[in-house]
Amino acid sequence: MSNRSIVALKFVVFPACLIPLAVLVYQGFTNSLGPDPVATITHTTGFWTLYFLLISLAVTPVRRLSRRLAWLIRFRRMLGLFAFFYAMLHLTTWVWLYSNFDVHEMVHDIGKRPFITMGMLGWTCLFLLAATSTTWSIRKLGGKRWTMLHRLAYVAATAGVIHYWWIVKTGVRTPWKVTVVLAVLLLARALWWAKEAVSKKKVAVTA
Amino acid sequence: MLIRKPSDIPSSEITSKSDYMNRRKFMTGAAALGVAAFGADRLKDIASPGEGVHATEKLATIPSKYSTTGVAPTSFQDITTYNNFYEFGTDKSDPSHNAWRLKTSPWSVKVDGEVKSKKVFDIDALMKTHPLEERVYRHRCVEAWSMVIPWVGYSFSEFIQQCEPLSSARYVQFLSLDNLQEEPWIRTVDLHWPYSEGLRMDEAMNPLTLLTFGLYGQTLPNQDGAPVRIVLPWKYGFKSAKSLVEIRFVKNQPRTTWNESAPNEYGFYSNVNPNVDHPRWSQKYERIIGAPFWKARQPTLMFNGYGDQVASMYQGMDLRKDF
16 A cells, blocks of 8 residues: 555544544533443443554554555554553543542552552553654664563553453453454464464574 | 322423434434444344333322432433343343343232242232332442432332241342243343342331332333332342342341352342442442433442431441441
């Protein structure tokens, strides 16, 4: 895909990523957030954090399917940053609507409630990833170290899925779909690495 | 005696059917926006034919001295579309879409256990044995949200007299319908079915304990536990078992579904208590259903505000241990 069409496509993808927020805002203004607006806002921002994380983690495995999909990598940073954007909104609902800015209460909750601890862990990972997402950071850190650091994306996604399992009631299995998607994406990477390791060995043997 | 007619309910409090149906149009519109690539579930909901409020009949009620005053009832629409009734799905909106499958007629309630003799009560007869009272109660869910609901029913203690329990009966167990034909969602949730709840005998005798047949002056919509349920306003909502098919008077503390599932999270008593947190979240505050999001948060009251009528039953008990 040409550079020009990638840029053009970005102008479409960027506003599309804002649709979930736009819908929330629209619902807020038309008083149609449902019977439990706080829960609607929390769940929507939480789900979209997970969805954007999974979509950005899908970029690499999908790209590896064909050389012709290499351009997808140009969208990964934007998708990842949107994951952080929705995570930020999700955290804000907790800080504001649930905790009413009570710092003492929040610190207590982070220490005491495993699902919040896990959520904060995921958020912290996303924060580090977002903070080092600039081209300047890549240069400053060096490609290798930057790549290592950005493996935190796996930690963030795993923490997000565990965070989800720990908030639903025992016996409820709704988080299974995102769990399967995450498992498939991680497995795809494991298989790729295994394949790489084998072919490297072969190269070593023949050389 | 003042017979309060259903027409006494201010029409402002009842959502018109057309408004209710328009809610669907909005949902369809939202889906059309293509918001939800992940929203196949929603599409299924929209396509479902029997959604919404089911045929209910108006009931003649009398006012009750046990009714909570100075509180604004939650809208009929919210009470009938925001439900935890896992036999019909785990999403709050699932029961309103799926509960049309529930067949509430004919219906009977079996009474057995430590009683003089086993009995079967037909629902129509059960509704006629005592005058139906309108009782406005606060309703506090363990998930930290709350409603105010104008229930219709009579004190469970009146019913207990007809059951003639023996002195050996120390607890009451409530069993809900467990029918895979009508409630296929049962398969999707790992809980011990049928849904079972229980009370100590003195709790069951408390006049606040309401054998409930309706809300907003009409028979219970299916998603709210038709045709008969128990309502315990000082306990978390899950104690108030829905769609009752059997009531047992028993010697020992009966199994209760959520307690069996996670004993560290849900106690047998499960009295509303802002001082004892659920292990995963605080119970100090609650979200008022139907309120705008920036003012939905309000402090939770001890025994959900019914301490005057119920606190004496728990005197001398450590409510942190017996939560």
